[in-house]
Amino acid sequence: MRLDALTIRNFRNIISLDCEIPPEGVVIIGENGQGKTSLLEAIFYLALFRSLRGSRDRELVSFGSDGFFVAGEVGQRIQAGYEISGQRKKVSIDGDPITRLGDAVGRFTAVPLAPADRELITDGPGARRRFLDVLLSLGDKQYLRRLSELKAVLKQRNAALRMGRKDEAAAFDGPFATAAEYIVRVRRQWADDWQTRYAEINTALGEAGTSSMEYSPRREEPETQETIRSELAITIERDLAGTTTGFGPHRHDLRILREGRDLRRYGSGGQQRTAAIALRLLEAEALTERTGDRPVTMYDDIFTELDAKRQGYLLDMMKDWDNTQVIVTAPRESEVPREMFDRPRWSINGGKIEA
Amino acid sequence: MSAIDDLNAELAKLPGIGRKTATRLTYHLLKQPKPTVERLASTLRTLAEKVHPCQKCGNMSESVLCPFCVDPRRDDTSFCVVEESSDIDAIEKAGEFRGRYHVLGGRLSPLDGIGPEDLAIDALKHRVEQVDATVEVIVATNPSMEGEATATYLSGVLKTTGALVTRIALGLPVGGDLQYADAVTIGQAMAARRKMPE
Ligand SMILES: [Zn+2]
Numbered sequence: 001m002r003l004d005a006l007t008i009r010n011f012r013n014i015i016s017l018d019c020e021i022p023p024e025g026v027v028i029i030g031e032n033g034q035g036k037t038s039l040l041e042a043i044f045y046l047a048l049f050r051s052l053r054g055s056r057d058r059e060l061v062s063f064g065s066d067g068f069f070v071a072g073e074v075g076q077r078i079q080a081g082y083e084i085s086g087q088r089k090k091v092s093i094d095g096d097p098i099t100r101l102g103d104a105v106g107r108f109t110a111v112p113l114a115p116a117d118r119e120l121i122t123d124g125p126g127a128r129r130r131f132l133d134v135l136l137s138l139g140d141k142q143y144l145r146r147l148s149e150l151k152a153v154l155k156q157r158n159a160a161l162r163m164g165r166k167d168e169a170a171a172f173d174g175p176f177a178t179a180a181e182y183i184v185r186v187r188r189q190w191a192d193d194w195q196t197r198y199a200e201i202n203t204a205l206g207e208a209g210t211s212s213m214e215y216s217p218r219r220e221e222p223e224t225q226e227t228i229r230s231e232l233a234i235t236i237e238r239d240l241a242g243t244t245t246g247f248g249p250h251r252h253d254l255r256i257l258r259e260g261r262d263l264r265r266y267g268s269g270g271q272q273r274t275a276a277i278a279l280r281l282l283e284a285e286a287l288t289e290r291t292g293d294r295p296v297t298m299y300d301d302i303f304t305e306l307d308a309k310r311q312g313y314l315l316d317m318m319k320d321w322d323n324t325q326v327i328v329t330a331p332r333e334s335e336v337p338r339e340m341f342d343r344p345r346w347s348i349n350g351g352k353i354e355a
Numbered sequence: 356m357s358a359i360d361d362l363n364a365e366l367a368k369l370p371g372i373g374r375k376t377a378t379r380l381t382y383h384l385l386k387q388p389k390p391t392v393e394r395l396a397s398t399l400r401t402l403a404e405k406v407h408p409c410q411k412c413g414n415m416s417e418s419v420l421c422p423f424c425v426d427p428r429r430d431d432t433s434f435c436v437v438e439e440s441s442d443i444d445a446i447e448k449a450g451e452f453r454g455r456y457h458v459l460g461g462r463l464s465p466l467d468g469i470g471p472e473d474l475a476i477d478a479l480k481h482r483v484e485q486v487d488a489t490v491e492v493i494v495a496t497n498p499s500m501e502g503e504a505t506a507t508y509l510s511g512v513l514k515t516t517g518a519l520v521t522r523i524a525l526g527l528p529v530g531g532d533l534q535y536a537d538a539v540t541i542g543q544a545m546a547a548r549r550k551m552p553e
Contacts, residue, residue: 142538153500159465168465171508175500 001109001293002325003043005073010065011045012038014351022344025296025326027336030348036329039348040112040298043327046072047110047295048134049080049091049101057082057089074108102145106138109295111284115305117276121263125216125253132187132254135283139290143186150179154245162243170236176248177228183249184223191215191254194282201278206313209259211275216253274310277302281317294321299328304335315339359385408440411482413458413475415440423456430454434492436479436509438462438502446495454493457482462496462505474505476512483516490518498525498543 008017013035030036041060044052051060060082061068067083081090091098098104120127137144153175160169191213202211221227228248232239235247256263256275263275287295303311315337318326328343330336336345347354359381366377384392408414409421416422423429423443433454437443443456459474483490494509496502510520526544527536536544 145537145539149500156464156466156501156504163465163470165465165470167508167511168463168470168504171463171504171511172500174507175503 001074001291001295003046003072003074003108003110003296006039006043007069007071008039008042009069010062011042011060011068011070012062014038014042015062015065017351017353019346019353021325021327023325024343025324025328026344026346027340028327028329028346028348028353029331029333029336030329031331035348035351037114037300038351040114040300040327040329042070043072043296043298044110044112045070045080046074046078046108047138048105049089052112053116054130058084058087072108076107078104078108102141102148105141105144106291109138109287109291109293110298111280111287111295112298112300113277113280113302114300115273115302117280118269118272120276120279121256121267121272125251128254128256129250129252131279131283132190135286136186136190139287140186143183146179146182149175150183150249153179154248154250158244161239161245164240166236166240169239170233173229173232176232176245177225180228180248181223181225184252187249187252187254188215188219188222190286194286197285198278198282201281201317202274204313204317205274205278206309207258207271207274207278211278212257212260214255214257216255270307270310273305277314294324296325296327297321299326301329301331301335303328303330303337311337408458408460412456413440413460413478414443414456421456428453432486432488432490434479434483434490436492436494436496438496438505442495452493454491455482459496459505462499462501463508464501471508471512476509479509480512480516483513483518490516492518492520493523494520495523 002023003021004023005020006017008014010016013033017035017039028036028039041052045060051057061084066085067081069079069081071077071079076094079090079092082088083090089101091101091104093104093107120131133143133147137147153172157169157172157176160166160172192215195213198213199211231247232245239245239247256279258267258271258275263272267275284295284297302314306314318324318339326343328336328340329348344355362381362384363374363377366372366380367374369377372380384395405417406415407417407419409416409424410419411424412421414421414423418425430453433452434457435446435452435454436457436459437446438459438461440458443458446452446456457475457479459476459479461469461474463469463471463474479492483492492509492513494506496505506522510522513520524547525540526547527533527540533541
């Protein structure tokens with residue numbers, strides 16, 4: 001996957017930017033608040049048409065503007081625009097408007113690594129569900145569709161629960177089970193398939209001992225629509241009391257373990273950072289396998305946070321990547337690893353790029 | 356408020372018509388010859404005065420009972436339940452169904468505050484109970500999440516009546532091409548597969 005050219009208007013800290021990106025990628029130097037992260041976020045927007053860290057579209061609009069626009073050349077031209085007034089998002093591919101966003105998601109893939117990724121490990125299960133959901137949506141249209149169905153059905157079921165209407169809430173159990181069964185099956189399968197590779201990447205990043213991940217809750221037998229429905233039927237009294245649906249994939253987790261213990265609670269900062277990087281690298285590999293094309297990989301100021309040893313391991317791993325466009329940002333020249341010296345270099349200042 | 360603003364506001368309340376389209380329609384009407392506009396106005400008035408829900412099934416009709424309810428040749432032991440009157444037209448065009456209709460007037464949507472009491476569910480139960488024979492109720496609500504939930508709810512409500520409750524099959528469109536069908540539709544079509552006749 002290669003992003004050849006990028007256009008940004010009124011996106012976060014960037015008012016207007018047009019650039020061509022070298023095939024091997026680029027190193028971008030800029031102090032905080034100059035637009036580095038905005039640039040990477042705009043690029044990622046072309047993959048998912050949603051913010052990387054779950055911000056609302058209107059929060060992505062530059063202060064004082066009435067909307068934003070992002071376009072990228074990736075072999076095809078992907079355009080996305082948003083207007084605050086109509087709360088309307090417009091996406092087009094090669095000039096053809098896309099009516100169902102799902103049809104455009106995953107045409108372009110990118111994996112961003114940033115210091116904030118440590119939250120993948122330290123935050124609650126929601127952060128890791130989001131990680132899984134983004135990754136699986138990019139590679140599987142049906143997953144994205146089932147996911148939005150599940151969200152819609154949960155809203156309906158919970159609205160009925162809030163009104164204390166048991167039969168009406170239960171009427172949504174069928175559609176809930178249809179969506180939930182698919183989502184859980186795909187997530188479990190992914191966690192199983194990539195378990196070994198996750199451990200290998202951790203080792204390659206210099207983490208001694210066993211690293212593992214497992215989908216939670218564990219199940220001896222896979223869930224079926226029937227088991228999900230009967231579970232919902234059993235727990236509905238509790239749901240009525242709590243006025244929310246307590247059972248389902250929206251409560252699950254991808255547990256990250258070291259020596260069999262929860263890294264979220266028992267890990268050091270360094271171990272948590274390594275595990276987060278490992279998850280992102282795993283995401284890149286999984287996307288490569290699903291789409292047949294390596295995603296654009298973006299390092300947002302990631303080297304500053306890593307000690308020399310871990311930096312070295314990460315850079316070693318990158319050597320094996322052929323045909324990968326890598327975009328790296330750093331606050332200062334001195335933070336750029338030696339191995340990246342031969343890459344094209346830009347600086348970014350006040351949302352403007354100087355090559 | 357001027358007359359123009361009034362009409363803009365009324366038109367913008369219609370489904371699928373935003374502020375912009377409403378304004379365009381208003382100015383379009385202003386440019387038409389007076390009789391054209393008056394004909395539209397009188398058509399609207401007639402619609403409001405003459406058309407009412409059928410007292411039995413809820414279908415929109417110009418008489419107390421709609422044609423499907425008074426037709427003696429239709430089967431009294433078979434009901435087809437739809438969300439809206441307009442769904443009846445679609446089913447009638449197919450010509451497969453020869454029983455009686457029942458219009459719910461919407462679908463369950465707790466989020467929008469639409470519950471069973473807002474739909475003609477009691478009336479349906481009552482109608483089914485009045486038939487002195489085994490009844491089949493075909494639930495033809497939309498294949499949306501809310502349509503499915505409504506179907507499930509109905510089947511629960513009708514349990515005590517002893518009626519056979521069936522759901523229209525969901526699957527591939529006739530004349531379509533399998534390779535262009537989306538995965539969810541194919542999945543449903545697979546789940547609803549049937550045995551081939553010997
Ligand atoms: Zn009628």
